[in-house]
Amino acid sequence: MAFNGTWKIDRNENYEKFMEVMGVNMMKRKLGAHDNLKITVQQDGNKFTVKESSNFRTIDIEFTLGVNFEYSLADGTELTGSWNMEGNKLVGKFTRKDNGKALTAYREIIGDELVQTYIYEGVEAKRFFKRG
Numbered sequence: 001m002a003f004n005g006t007w008k009i010d011r012n013e014n015y016e017k018f019m020e021v022m023g024v025n026m027m028k029r030k031l032g033a034h035d036n037l038k039i040t041v042q043q044d045g046n047k048f049t050v051k052e053s054s055n056f057r058t059i060d061i062e063f064t065l066g067v068n069f070e071y072s073l074a075d076g077t078e079l080t081g082s083w084n085m086e087g088n089k090l091v092g093k094f095t096r097k098d099n100g101k102a103l104t105a106y107r108e109i110i111g112d113e114l115v116q117t118y119i120y121e122g123v124e125a126k127r128f129f130k131r132g
Contacts, residue, residue, distance in 0.1 A: 002088070003048075003107065007114045007129035009037040018118055018125030022103075024075045031055070032074065039114070039129060048083070079103060 012033060019029040035054040042049045046065040052058065056074050063069050068082045071094070081094030081103075092105035106117040114129040 002109045003041040003090070003114065004043055006038060006040045006132055008132035009035070010113070010128045010130045012128070013126040014123070015125045015127060018120060018123050019075075021121050021123045022073075022075070022077065028075055035074070037127070037129075038132065 016029050016033050019032055024032065035056060037052065037054045040051040040053075048061075048063050048065075050061045050063075052061065054074065061069075061071060063083055065084055066082055068080060071079045071081075073079065078097040079094040080097060081092060083090050083092045085091070088108060090107040092103075092107075094103045094105065095101070096103060101121065104119045106115075108115055108117075112131065114131075116127045116129070118125045118127075
């Protein structure tokens with residue numbers, strides 16, 4: 001249950017390059033790099049409820065570990081896939097609906113931060129969140 005709580009974006013690494021490879025236009029990349037994202041996570045066994053709030057949207061996502069679900073990124077990219085626990089790490093394996101390419105995401109607690117890592121087409125980006 002280490003993920004439980006509210007997390008606010010602190011900093012990004014290589015996030016604009018990741019968005020570029022994902023096909024996000026330059027204006028949205030600039031805005032996305034400063035989206036003031038806040039994530040609230042509530043875990044109940046294998047079920048997760050995640051609320052994402054940013055300058056662009058607020059969305060509630062519910063998922064069960066190992067069960068496929070559909071998700072839309074803030075730029076409108078549609079994905080299907082699932083999250084699983086591997087040790088202390090949440091591992092998400094998703095497929096883009098528009099081109100069939102894989103997007104892998106990781107969420108893990110490192111020290112006092114929630115670190116989200118995204119890998120797409122060989123480009124890795126990280127977003128660091130602090131409890132807030």
